[in-house]
Amino acid sequence: MKECFRGLLSADAFIKQLWDIYDTVRKEGPAQEVSVVITRNDFMMEYTEEGDIKQDCKHVEINTIAAGGGGRVSNMVDVHRYSLSLQDIPFEKEQLPDNKPVAGLAQGLVKAWQLYKCKCAVILFVVGIPEPNTPDQRWLESGILCIDGSIKVIYRTFPQLIKQMSLGKNRELIVDGAEVAVVYYRYGYEPKHYPTDAEFQLRLDMERSRAIKCPTVAIHLAGCKKIQQALAESGVLERFIQDTDRIKEIRSSFVGLYRLDTKDSSKVITQALQAPEKFVLKPQREGGGSNLFGDDLRNYLEEIKESPERSAWILMDRIQATRHRNRLIRAGLGSECxxxxxxxxxxGFHISTPTSELENIECGYLIRTKPEEANEGGLCKGLSCLDTPFLV
Incomplete structure (x- = not known):
């Protein structure tokens, strides 16, 4: 990661602060070896040729912090089955397959709690105010209680934690008198979440603690677009995977990802300025709403093309997603076809130590559908709708 972030750390103050937290704890020696990550790996379908019926699955990004939607979508299959029944549209139950990601995600957090080996410890959900994802998080809490009703889940914001959190003599994470086994971040992935140095100090203290983090700051950093771009470079997957057929399959899902901080970057920058509709300009951010498209891409890229600030961005080929007809039901708009x-x-969720992989589980999916002209696909921003596949 240090090699990948060369140039980025001087151009992106937020990533530099997170890197300093990671580097500090790495040098001190982590108090907790178990690491947990809940991920959502996003894809879109693209025609291989214009007018061809064959489609390829193309990789958008992987989310390694606050990967949302698993709670909400776990009941959408029942909603859509009911909707079809109301319209007397015939279908077999298997045509709308069951999809319960919340059960698998809850299993991951419960497994992490068990590995902490303290039955009186709690799971901490770190959230924001206002919190648009409350229903999603409550479904996940419900999934945890269905597995083990003795586990207590608490919710805290950064301002609350700054006042209530402390570290015990063995670096236990204590919040309002309760020992924390697992910290589950649904907040802390955007610069605006850290208005002062106190929030960065809080994140450092939490990272120093014995609590199991979901995710650690290292895995948070691994979700940066720079890492995605580096993994797409020739010869990189081979460092981690020996199966050549598997490497070929994975690489077939990649689209072009381009660094902007090398001597060879001028060619792709020129291409993007001439045809911005073919590219997306991405910063190292989670949470959506930060990418640039079209004229915004051209104007900003023209502004930074000679500046060190370009190191904080990557260019990505824009996926020409397969279009289809559907009805969107959105607040204030009614039903529109x-x-x-x-x-x-x-x-999925993944649990590991520095020397072993303990769990690596895929646990369901999320389909978001949006108007073809929409650039971003955020659920909470009202840009897309939860969907269900209808198998034919």
Whole structure:
């Protein structure tokens, strides 16, 4: 990661602060070896040729912090089965397959809690105010209680934790008198979440603690677009995977990802300035809403093309997603039938130590459908709708 972030750390103050937290704890020696990550790996379908019926699955990004939607989507299959029944549309139950990611994600957090080996410890959900994802998080809490009703889940914001959190003599993470086994971040992935140095100090203290983090700051950093771009470079996957057929399959899902901080970057920058509709300009951010498209891409890239600030961004080929017809039901708009595109997110959880992989589970999916002209696909921003596949 240090090699990948060369140039980035001087151009992106937020990533530099997170890197300093990682580097500090790495040098001190972590108090907790178990690491947990809940991921959502996002894909879109793209025609291989214009007018061809064959489609390829293309990788958008992987989310390694606050990967949302698993709670909400776990009941959408029942909603859509009911909707079809109301319209007397015949279908077999298997045509709308069951999809319960919340059960698998809850299993991951419970497994982490068990590895902490303290039955009186709690699971801490770090959230924001206002918190648009409350229903999603409550479904996940419900999934935890279905597995083990003795586990207590608490919710705290950064301002609350700054006042209530402390470290015990063995670096236990204590919040309002309760020992924390697992910290589950649904907040802390954007610069605006850290308005002062106190929030960065809080994140450092939490990282120093014995609590199991979901994710650690290292895995948070591994979700940066720079890492995604580096993994797509020739010869990199071979460092981690020996199966050549598997490497070929994975690489076939990649689209072009380009660094902007090398001597060879001028060619792709020129291409993007001439045809911005073919590219997306991405910073190292989670949470959506930060990418640049079209004229915004051209104008900003023109502004930074000679500046060190370009190191904080990557260019990505824009996926020409397969269009189809569907009805979108959105607040204030009613039902509208229109051309849409869909994005598939695969949920999973991974638990490991520095020397062993303990769990690596895929546990359901999220389909978001949005108007074909929409650039971003955020659920909470009202840009897309939860969807269900209808198998034919």
């Amino acid at each position: 229109r051309n849409v595109v869909s994005e598939l997110g695969i949920f």
